[in-house]
Amino acid sequence: xxxxxxxxxxxxxxxxxxxxxxxxxxxxxxxxxxxxxxxxxxxxxxxxxxxxxxxxxxxxxxxxxxxxxxxxxxxxxxxxxxxxxxxxxxx
Amino acid sequence: xxxxxxxxxxxxxxxxxxxxxxxxxxxxxxxxxxxxxxxxxxxxxxxxxxxxxxxxxxxxxxxxxxxxxxxxxxxxxxxxxxxxxxxxxxxxxxxxxxxxxxxxxxxxxxxxxxxxxxxxxxxxxxxxxxxxxxxxxxxxxxxxxxxxxxxxxxxxxxxxxxxxxxxxxxxxxxxxxxxxxxxxxxxxxxxxxxxxxxxxxxxxxxxxxxxxxxxxxxxxxxxxxxxxxxxxxxxxxxxxxxxxxxxxxxxxxxxxxxxxxxxxxxxxxxxxxxxxxxxxxxxxxxxxxxxxxxxxxxxxxxxxxxxxxxxxxxxxxxxxxxxxxxxxxxxxxxxxxxxxxxxxxxxxxxxxxxxxxxxxxxxxxxxxxxxxxxxxxxxxxxxxxxxxxxxxxxxxxxxxxxxxxxxxxxxxxxxx
Ligand SMILES: Cc1cc2nc3c(=O)[nH]c(=O)nc-3n(C[C@H](O)[C@H](O)[C@H](O)COP(=O)(O)OP(=O)(O)OC[C@H]3O[C@@H](n4cnc5c(N)ncnc54)[C@H](O)[C@@H]3O)c2cc1C
Numbered sequence: 362x363x364x365x366x367x368x369x370x371x372x373x374x375x376x377x378x379x380x381x382x383x384x385x386x387x388x389x390x391x392x393x394x395x396x397x398x399x400x401x402x403x404x405x406x407x408x409x410x411x412x413x414x415x416x417x418x419x420x421x422x423x424x425x426x427x428x429x430x431x432x433x434x435x436x437x438x439x440x441x442x443x444x445x446x447x448x449x450x451x452x
Numbered sequence: 453x454x455x456x457x458x459x460x461x462x463x464x465x466x467x468x469x470x471x472x473x474x475x476x477x478x479x480x481x482x483x484x485x486x487x488x489x490x491x492x493x494x495x496x497x498x499x500x501x502x503x504x505x506x507x508x509x510x511x512x513x514x515x516x517x518x519x520x521x522x523x524x525x526x527x528x529x530x531x532x533x534x535x536x537x538x539x540x541x542x543x544x545x546x547x548x549x550x551x552x553x554x555x556x557x558x559x560x561x562x563x564x565x566x567x568x569x570x571x572x573x574x575x576x577x578x579x580x581x582x583x584x585x586x587x588x589x590x591x592x593x594x595x596x597x598x599x600x601x602x603x604x605x606x607x608x609x610x611x612x613x614x615x616x617x618x619x620x621x622x623x624x625x626x627x628x629x630x631x632x633x634x635x636x637x638x639x640x641x642x643x644x645x646x647x648x649x650x651x652x653x654x655x656x657x658x659x660x661x662x663x664x665x666x667x668x669x670x671x672x673x674x675x676x677x678x679x680x681x682x683x684x685x686x687x688x689x690x691x692x693x694x695x696x697x698x699x700x701x702x703x704x705x706x707x708x709x710x711x712x713x714x715x716x717x718x719x720x721x722x723x724x725x726x727x728x729x730x731x732x733x734x735x736x737x738x739x740x741x742x743x744x745x746x747x748x749x750x751x752x753x754x755x756x757x758x759x760x761x762x763x764x765x766x767x768x769x770x771x772x773x774x775x776x777x778x779x780x781x782x783x784x785x786x787x788x789x790x791x792x793x794x795x796x797x798x799x800x801x802x803x804x805x806x807x808x809x810x811x812x813x814x815x816x817x818x819x820x821x822x823x824x825x826x827x828x829x830x831x832x833x834x835x836x837x838x839x840x841x842x843x844x845x846x847x848x849x850x851x852x853x854x855x856x857x858x859x860x861x862x863x864x865x866x867x868x
Contacts, residue, residue, distance in 0.1 A: 382752075403863055435759070
């Protein structure tokens with residue numbers, strides 16, 4: 362799989378490590394209570410189809426990306442810097 | 453039709469005209485007492501034990517494809533009970549004991565072969581961990597032996613003992629572990645369940661649940677609505693997809709695991725050998741093919757195929773462990789979708805929806821669990837209480853902080 366890195370262009374997925382669903386960026390409020398944190402840590406949507414997920418460019422520029430990928434075909438539909446996604450910036 | 457040596461001879465002498473299909477192909481009825489979703493090993497074993505062990509009747513197994521098309525026909529056939537944690541080991545040892553009697557119980561040759569499994573260790577720390585795990589196994593009534601380097605050498609002289617990074621220092625051996633013919637296991641349970649009146653309905657995909665006032669009333673399928681008193685879901689890699697139709701999210705991610713088979717060779721490998729440090733394990737089938745694999749690819753996937761980096765990783769691990777592997781040609785490779793749970797351990801439990809039960813989260817190790825998973829899921833469905841060896845496999849264990857994490861890596865499925 363080739364990941365279209367927004368700064369570096371297409372990079373081999375082997376340069377990255379995989380964390381999981383990009384929803385992990387939405388950490389609950391510290392006061393949200395145990396149930397909210399149990400849900401955040403353990404429950405997953407696990408969709409068959411389009412999935413937004415976190416990849417870390419460990420053997421590269423060490424940036425976190427939000428990659429959009431189809432879990433039924435492995436087709437990669439796009440990638441953005443996680444930092445920009447979090448801050449609501451374009452790209 | 454009973455299988456026996458006499459029957460084989462008789463058929464050989466009369467032109468093999470007396471063999472019959474192993475199970476019927478019935479039309480679905482409008483209502484069953486118990487509907488099992490998923491005709492893999494676990495669904496079929498559950499139906500068998502419901503009928504044979506717990507005296508239940510009016511049972512159907514609904515399978516979207518054909519029997520043996522899922523992970524039951526894709527795994528590398530290893531059976532073992534070499535776990536450590538007290539919530540796991542008694543369950544897997546119960547399963548091991550069921551393997552030892554299942555062929556007689558089912559009157560079916562599933563080619564269960566107790567040829568042993570050897571886990572290799574490379575450091576003092578790893579040997580200590582193996583000693584501890586072996587003791588935990590002994591406490592649960594399983595068998596375990598710690599081998600030193602000479603012991604391993606006597607069993608498998610062809611291994612690369614002096615690898616610079618991972619020299620082999622010894623191993624943990626379970627002699628009663630081994631392999632079984634995976635699709636034969638599905639066929640054996642299917643035939644025995646069918647003989648006890650279970651309707652096995654293939655090409656019947658469940659597309660939704662009918663839930664009224666918090667209770668399940670039946671399932672919508674590609675062959676129409678089928679009413680049910682209770683519904684048990686055992687769909688392995690499809691767990692997320694199917695339970696979503698009941699409005700549930702699960703502590704599970706789906707991942708792809710690949711496996712490989714070489715051309716047929718003369719017997720070279722005595723049992724199952726695992727090289728965990730190098731992400732490689734291998735056994736030899738009765739046909740002679742070397743059956744081997746490694747880690748999951750590591751990203752969410754519902755595609756029943758993986759990518760080349762893992763192929764390279766497995767091949768490298770294999771070459772590091774047994775250089776003679778380089779002479780063998782690869783015949784086939786394939787992938788299956790794993791229901792990776794958040795602690796690496798399975799779930800056999802009721803849900804918040806009355807009458808709806810869930811079995812899943814088997815990760816890459818559910819084949820060995822097939823007999824006990826079927827027994828324990830049937831126990832829960834029939835009696836309403838969990839079986840004593842599966843009492844910890846609850847859905848709410850994550851929220852309660854009672855995770856069963858053999859590897860101790862946390863809620864990160866691609867590390868289990
Ligand atoms: C490459 C590989 C190697 C493995 N090696 C081992 C090993 O050595 N030892 C070991 O213990 N385990 C191993 N496993 C794991 C083991 O195969 C699985 O954990 C186990 O088979 C899962 O249970 P099952 O047999 O019921 O699954 P499956 O056979 O996958 O059964 C699930 C069934 O549900 C059906 N289904 C899905 N959705 C629906 C629907 N909507 N309606 C109706 N039916 C549906 C599917 O078609 C499928 O037939 C391996 C797995 C793989 C892929």
